[in-house]
Amino acid sequence: MNPSLKFILAFIISLEISLKASLTTNLIVIVFALIYLLITRIRIKELILLIAVPFIAAFTIFATLFWFSPTPDAYYAWNLSTRVYVYTLTIACVTRNTTATDFARSLEQNLHLPSKFAYGVLAAINIIPRMKIAVKQIRAAAMMRGMYLSFWSPVLYFKSILVALNSADNLAQGMESHGYVEGQKRSTIVAIPLTKKYWLIFFTLLILVNISLFIFK
Amino acid sequence: MIEISDVTFSYEKEPLIHQLNMNIAPGFNLLIGPTGCGKSTLLKIIAGLYPKYAGKLTGGIDLHGQKAAMMFQNAAEQFTMTTPREEIVFALENLQIKAKDYDLHIKKAVEFTKIADLLDQKISTLSGGQQQRVALAVLIAMDVDVFLLDEPFASCDPNTRHFLIKKLASLAETGRTILLSDHVLDDYEQICDQLYQFEGKTVKELSANEKNKLFTQNKQFHARSYSFVLPTGTPVFELNKTQIRQNRLLLKQNKLKIYGKTTLITGSNGVGKTSLFKAMTKMIPYKGNFTYLDNEIAKIKYHKYLSQVAQIFQKASDQFLTVTVKDEIELSKKDRNHFFTDEKIDEWLDKLQLKQHLDQVVYSLSGGQQKKLQILLMLMTKHNVLLIDEPLSGLDHDSIELVLQLMQECQEKLHQTFLIISHQIDELAQFCDYRLVFADQQLKYVEE
Numbered sequence: 001m002n003p004s005l006k007f008i009l010a011f012i013i014s015l016e017i018s019l020k021a022s023l024t025t026n027l028i029v030i031v032f033a034l035i036y037l038l039i040t041r042i043r044i045k046e047l048i049l050l051i052a053v054p055f056i057a058a059f060t061i062f063a064t065l066f067w068f069s070p071t072p073d074a075y076y077a078w079n080l081s082t083r084v085y086v087y088t089l090t091i092a093c094v095t096r097n098t099t100a101t102d103f104a105r106s107l108e109q110n111l112h113l114p115s116k117f118a119y120g121v122l123a124a125i126n127i128i129p130r131m132k133i134a135v136k137q138i139r140a141a142a143m144m145r146g147m148y149l150s151f152w153s154p155v156l157y158f159k160s161i162l163v164a165l166n167s168a169d170n171l172a173q174g175m176e177s178h179g180y181v182e183g184q185k186r187s188t189i190v191a192i193p194l195t196k197k198y199w200l201i202f203f204t205l206l207i208l209v210n211i212s213l214f215i216f217k
Numbered sequence: 218m219i220e221i222s223d224v225t226f227s228y229e230k231e232p233l234i235h236q237l238n239m240n241i242a243p244g245f246n247l248l249i250g251p252t253g254c255g256k257s258t259l260l261k262i263i264a265g266l267y268p269k270y271a272g273k274l275t276g277g278i279d280l281h282g283q284k285a286a287m288m289f290q291n292a293a294e295q296f297t298m299t300t301p302r303e304e305i306v307f308a309l310e311n312l313q314i315k316a317k318d319y320d321l322h323i324k325k326a327v328e329f330t331k332i333a334d335l336l337d338q339k340i341s342t343l344s345g346g347q348q349q350r351v352a353l354a355v356l357i358a359m360d361v362d363v364f365l366l367d368e369p370f371a372s373c374d375p376n377t378r379h380f381l382i383k384k385l386a387s388l389a390e391t392g393r394t395i396l397l398s399d400h401v402l403d404d405y406e407q408i409c410d411q412l413y414q415f416e417g418k419t420v421k422e423l424s425a426n427e428k429n430k431l432f433t434q435n436k437q438f439h440a441r442s443y444s445f446v447l448p449t450g451t452p453v454f455e456l457n458k459t460q461i462r463q464n465r466l467l468l469k470q471n472k473l474k475i476y477g478k479t480t481l482i483t484g485s486n487g488v489g490k491t492s493l494f495k496a497m498t499k500m501i502p503y504k505g506n507f508t509y510l511d512n513e514i515a516k517i518k519y520h521k522y523l524s525q526v527a528q529i530f531q532k533a534s535d536q537f538l539t540v541t542v543k544d545e546i547e548l549s550k551k552d553r554n555h556f557f558t559d560e561k562i563d564e565w566l567d568k569l570q571l572k573q574h575l576d577q578v579v580y581s582l583s584g585g586q587q588k589k590l591q592i593l594l595m596l597m598t599k600h601n602v603l604l605i606d607e608p609l610s611g612l613d614h615d616s617i618e619l620v621l622q623l624m625q626e627c628q629e630k631l632h633q634t635f636l637i638i639s640h641q642i643d644e645l646a647q648f649c650d651y652r653l654v655f656a657d658q659q660l661k662y663v664e665e
Contacts, residue, residue, distance in 0.1 A: 101303055119297060126299060130341065140498060141536055143520045144527035145598065146552035159538055166534070166580060167294065173266050174295035177287040178304070178355060179311035187313040189306045 003098045003106040010090040024216035026082040033089035058084040100125040106192040224276035235418035245389040248398040250415025251613040252585025256398040260365045285363035292352040301351045326358035345372035346486030366397040371610040374485040402435040443646030448476035458505040469658040477634040484655030490638045531606040533587035543575045549597040556630040584611040602634040
């Protein structure tokens with residue numbers, strides 16, 4: 001599906017589920033999301049991580065509302081803790097098979113957001129792996145100068161921020177040197193399709209979720 | 218024609234360029250001058266990046282409606298996207314090129330720079346030389362009128378360099394303007410139409426005579442022959458069935474002993490020279506055995522190992538940990554070897570012309586100044602082994618001599634092991650004892 005549509009769908013579903021309590025809908029969305037992830041052949045390791053990491057949050061919420069609340073409410077506890085999975089799994093569906101570049105292009109082409117915003121988002125995403133390498137290198141560079149930097153060392157963060165600022169400045173200059181002018185029209189070489197089929201899927205899913213929200217408790 | 222009239226540019230109070238007047242004609246224009254004189258700055262001014270991003274400017278630059286694009290000294294910092302193909306698409310979209318013309322543009326760029334095999338690889342995993350080729354490819358795809366190239370071959374091997382300069386020359390013949398800065402004069406004699414030299418805050422166009430003189434000097438310098446000896450003694454590193462991978466297999470070494478003193482490591486772009494250093498500093502893993510003084514590198518405690526073996530990175534700014542030049546010196550002073558007394562450090566700061574920059578932020582130094590400072594800082598440490606990645610890139614002739622002199626003095630006193638990656642064999646031949654050639658996934662000592 002189109003990256004922007006996927007994103008908007010996940011956003012609306014998450015928002016609606018936050019406002020209206022329906023445990024059944026939560027479970028349906030979770031099952032559908034899991035099926036989608038499996039169909040698109042997610043790696044088992046990734047799937048386990050996706051389930052295991054939010055479990056801490058979900059469990060905490062459940063424990064608070066069920067065991068430690070003066071008025072324990074099983075339905076409410078289940079409802080809130082499954083929401084955590086609705087959020088994480090729908091977002092996982094959005095990022096599944098969609099690269100950051102596709103997403104940025106879609107924001108620009110389909111949603112007509114300013115290209116500055118689209119590529120800003122992209123730059124922010126692209127900088128993450130670079131920062132990971134940078135942090136590793138900073139620690140090595142420090143050890144080579146007889147300094148041990150722990151993960152809470154101010155020097156490590158100071159230097160990381162410097163690297164990030166420096167990259168941001170270079171990136172702006174780099175974009176401009178490759179012909180980018182803020183606010184100027186750009187052509188489309190790699191088009192991100194937004195077909196009727198995608199709209200159909202979008203509305204079908206949205207209506208189904210809404211029906212479920214209002215029928216089931 | 219590019220017209221520069223009465224341009225004065227300053228980052229702080231003191232102007233770096235003062236009342237510059239010059240006209241740059243279409244063709245191949247080469248810009249030379251010592252480290253930190255303002256070559257990169259001038260290119261960025263013409264590219265329209267300065268004073269927008271830094272500094273103050275008076276005077277005018279007129280490109281007469283021509284489109285210009287620039288390639289930065291540090292190619293890695295110039296990319297917005299993750300792969301070369303995406304970056305080219307991004308640039309072409311900026312220029313509002315139609316989708317149907319895309320194939321033509323990318324084909325031209327790929328043929329020009331021979332990057333067909335790199336197109337869909339992640340840029341962050343490419344070698345320094347490959348990144349420079351990709352950066353050039355983007356400019357070729359953009360098909361602009363004015364090419365501003367800031368030391369575009371600093372990390373390229375001699376063959377790639379020769380090939381690209383010839384290609385650029387053919388481009389210059391089609392009426393495009395190429396303005397290129399470089400410290401190495403090889404390959405330009407037959408090709409450059411105009412030679413500009415930075416001198417006293419302004420740029421001078423050299424006459425035919427002056428030009429010839431420079432090129433003859435350069436030739437004489439390279440005419441010196443060199444030879445190496447095969448190493449003997451006790452080895453420092455030992456490889457046994459060692460493999461290093463980065464995207465693909467780079468090294469597959471059955472048995473090799475690496476010895477002390479000074480060894481020059483050469484090899485073409487992307488062959489895996491920097492990755493070898495990364496494996497030797499535990500930044501990336503290796504398979505098989507790789508020992509340092511009979512201890513398996515993977516098993517030695519990281520901080521203990523890095524207190525004996527250190528790397529001088531290809532990109533100087535990666536080495537810095539504090540803000541100003543003075544802070545960096547103070548940090549290195551805390552744990553220094555006995556060669557660098559306070560007087561010695563002062564003497565060398567002066568010689569390397571860094572003394573007047575003591576209060577400056579390290580990141581605002583020029584590329585060459587950063588390199589000089591970086592080498593000084595790392596020579597001050599107590600390491601037994603220094604892995605030095607392209608120490609001469611971005612340095613002018615005088616700076617190279619100084620840096621080599623410093624390394625030599627230091628080694629005479631402390632007997633460290635230097636492993637040096639460089640494409641500048643002529644400059645380093647005198648200084649290095651041994652030479653390792655990296656080719657076909659193998660390292661081998663040679664005598665020539």
